[in-house]
Amino acid sequence: MDLFLQLFFNGLTNGSYYALLGVGFGLIFATTKIVHFAYGPIFACAAYAAWWAASLGVPLPLAGVFAVAVAAVLGVASFLVIYRPIQVRGAPGLVALIASLGLFILLENLLGIVFGAGNKVIENVNYDVFFLGPVFFTSIHLWQIASLAILGGALFLFLRYTRFGKAIVAMTDNREMAEIIGIDTTRMAIAVFAIGSALSAVPAVLILLKDGATTHMGFQAVFMAFVTVVVGGIGSIRGAVVGGFALGLVQSLGLWKIPTEWQSSIAFVVLFLILVARPQGLFGASRL
Structure with missing residues (x-):
């Protein structure tokens, strides 16, 4: 039973990490219909940005803010430089998918060229250790859960109660109708790429503190985000x-x-079982 409780808590912390990645990836895809696989290396770039800032003596909270900003800028740049020109030319969605894979490879290799292939860790990270009965966890595990609750809740309120958020939801429901009623869909796409990419930076920084950063960490991140979105709907x-x-x-x-x-x-x-038993996911293709 002790082992079960520990594994259950580990599942909750890992699930929070996957869920936050899935929320950012899913927001981008649901709104723009772009399978943004470069989400993975942007996640990795955020971790490296935090590590670089911390290595220069920047306090960890500010290094985290810097990582969020870097991820948001890279997300917007990927849309404006890569995906938007493809959309303007009326190319099929497969072209954007191939472009995202090319951007994935480019960013991952650039990280290796600039920072090297070694694992990057922040030295002397202090975190608290807790025991709840037989369950062991640290403050980083708690932040993984708290970050999902705070950011996920904030995103829900933003989409539901703000004018800008409602415009994003309208674009998700029907892009053509949103354009007809005067919504600037390009502006909305820029916003969701910024928000979704910024969301990825938070779990990236937490993983940096927990395990360190590697140039290949983006693959697992985007794969888990993709599986999470497909499983959930x-x-x-x-x-x-x-x-x-x-x-x-x-x-x-x-x-x-x-x-x-x-x-x-x-x-x-x-992923295989969900695709076979319920291809639309647990909740189907519902509204944001």
């Missing part, structure tokens, strides 16, 4: 949260009976 923020927790719990509890080296395969199994 494309276009559903609530689905992304539920999908993230479902994936985290299944992965973690699977270690109860499955060797650790097979943990990554669990995500593929979950």
Whole structure:
């Protein structure tokens, strides 16, 4: 039972991490219909930005803010430089998908060229350690859960109660109708790329503090975000949260009976089962 409780809590913390990644990735896809696989290396760039700032003596909170800004700028730049020209020319969605994969490879290799292939860690990171009965966790685990609650809640309120957020939801429901009623869809797309990319920077900084940063960390991030969105239902923020927790719990509890080296395969199994049993995801293609 002690092992089960520890694995269950680990699943909640990992699920919070996956859910926040899924929310950012899903917001971009639901609004623009662009499969933004470069979301992964932008996540990695945010982690490296935080590490670089901290190595220069910048306090960690400010280094985190810098990472968020870097991710937002890279997200907007990827839309304006890569995806927007493709849309203007009326190219099919497959072209944008291929472009996103090319951007993924480019950014990942640039990170390796600039920073090297070694693991980057922030030295002398102080965090609290807690025990709740048999369950062990740290303040970083708590921040993973809290960041989802705070940012996910803020995004929900923004989309539901602000004029700008309602315009984003309208664009998600029907882009053509949104343009007819006067919504600047290009401006909305820029906004969601900034918001979605900025959201990815928060789990990136937490993973930096927990495990360090590597040039290849973006692949797992975007893959887990993609699986989370598909499991929860494309276009559903609530689905992304539920999908993230479902994936985290299944992965973690699977270690109860499955060797650790097979943990990554669990995500593929979950994705395959959902695609076969319920292709529309747990919540379907619902509103943001």
